[in-house]
Amino acid sequence: MVSITSRVHRVPLVILLLINFIILSCTSDIGLAVVSAADPKSGTTTATKTTTANKKKGVIKLDSRNFDSSLKDGKVWLIEFYAPWCGHCTRFASTYEQIATTLHSKQETNPEIARKVNVGKVDGAAERALSSRFGVHGFPTFVLVDGWTVREYSGNRSQEAMIAFATKDYEKTEPVPFLFGPFGPMGQTRSLLMRSGTWAIGMYENLTEKRGMSPLVAMAVLCCGGLVIGLISIIVAGLLFLPKAKQD
Numbered sequence: 001m002v003s004i005t006s007r008v009h010r011v012p013l014v015i016l017l018l019i020n021f022i023i024l025s026c027t028s029d030i031g032l033a034v035v036s037a038a039d040p041k042s043g044t045t046t047a048t049k050t051t052t053a054n055k056k057k058g059v060i061k062l063d064s065r066n067f068d069s070s071l072k073d074g075k076v077w078l079i080e081f082y083a084p085w086c087g088h089c090t091r092f093a094s095t096y097e098q099i100a101t102t103l104h105s106k107q108e109t110n111p112e113i114a115r116k117v118n119v120g121k122v123d124g125a126a127e128r129a130l131s132s133r134f135g136v137h138g139f140p141t142f143v144l145v146d147g148w149t150v151r152e153y154s155g156n157r158s159q160e161a162m163i164a165f166a167t168k169d170y171e172k173t174e175p176v177p178f179l180f181g182p183f184g185p186m187g188q189t190r191s192l193l194m195r196s197g198t199w200a201i202g203m204y205e206n207l208t209e210k211r212g213m214s215p216l217v218a219m220a221v222l223c224c225g226g227l228v229i230g231l232i233s234i235i236v237a238g239l240l241f242l243p244k245a246k247q248d
Contacts, residue, residue: 057108059100060120064127075116077145078103078153078166081124081131086139092157096121099159103166117166132190133182148183150176200226 062070062079071077080096082089100119107116124131124139134143134150142153144166151173155161165173178184200222207218 057101057104059097060118062120062122064130067122067130070118070120071145073118075118076166078117078119078162079143079145080121081134081136081139081141081143082121083125083139084123085125089140092140095157095159099162102159102163115167132193133187135176135180135182135187135190144170144173146170148178148181150181150183152176 059080060070078099080089096119103117103119106113122130124136124141134141140157142157142162144151144153151170153162153165153173155165176182180186182188203222204218207213207221208215211218213221
């Protein structure tokens, strides 16, 4: 017989796993929806753009709209988090393009190659939710994503060293623990908090600038909305995980 106390101790882990599943499902659905939606300006889809970029052998630009859907292609991804104002990123850009050309060309010349590596980049200054999710604290930051396994590159930023890391030397680097990684509960929670903060700032600006509310009134509206959402979440969690006494 499992006691009520032991069941209560298991609740935090169950909640973390449930939150991780829900967030992953939501982000995946959003990514798929964006891929299937056409770009009104160019008449092409995000997936088409990614394929075209790959055919050009250049670095593939990733953002919050196509990130998760792009990483579902079954390939390994070498990703740079950069900032437009970062001098190191700007000076390394040409070398990174050469890395992308080399790794993408290997896939075209040898389609049967076992380890296919795509090369992408994320504007970490603009995509703060993705940066928070991967725990980026400075630019440039390089990560190697293989399924849910993530390794951060901290070696010499040279073409030869980074290609070797992506193709064969990656096993020498310890992967980020799943619990604290970008695809685990903590990484997804960081991303969700950053998205929530960005949404709140956007709502505040909308209420004050477009709706004409005073700053105090706008803050009060946001606080009340946050409290309502929080109470609803607590009630739902309580109903789902409240331990029940054993009935004879």
